[in-house]
Amino acid sequence: MNAQKNCKLFSEVINNARLEWPHIIPYKFSEETLKYFLLGYNTKEKLEADTVTVWPEYRERVAKWYVLIGNNNCFVKWFDILPNELQEIIDIGYKKYF
Numbered sequence: 001m002n003a004q005k006n007c008k009l010f011s012e013v014i015n016n017a018r019l020e021w022p023h024i025i026p027y028k029f030s031e032e033t034l035k036y037f038l039l040g041y042n043t044k045e046k047l048e049a050d051t052v053t054v055w056p057e058y059r060e061r062v063a064k065w066y067v068l069i070g071n072n073n074c075f076v077k078w079f080d081i082l083p084n085e086l087q088e089i090i091d092i093g094y095k096k097y098f
Helices: 010-022 031-041 084-097
Strands: 049-061 062-071 076-080
Touching: 010 049, 010 062, 010 076, 031 049, 031 084, 062 084, 076 084
Parallel strands: none
Antiparallel strands: 049 062, 062 076
C-alpha cells in the first residue's frame, strides 16, 4: 500500500479501465520506451512516472489512445492522444538521449 496522501492506486485504475474497455488490449511501456517518453514529455511539463499503460482505441477512421500514468503505484494522470503524437513524444526523448 502506498503511504502518499491522496494516492489513488494505479492498479485500481487499471482494473477499472479493463472493466470499462474489455474489448481493448492495453500495453505497458518497456523500461526503454518509458525512459524516452519521459525525456520527451518533460520538455514541456515535469512528470515523474515508473509506469505508462496505453489503451489504443480505434473508431470510425479515428484513433484515440488513452495514456494512463502511474508512479509508485499511485495514479498520476491520464490523457488522450493521437498515436502519431505519442510517437513524437517518444522520438523527442530518443533524440535527447542520444
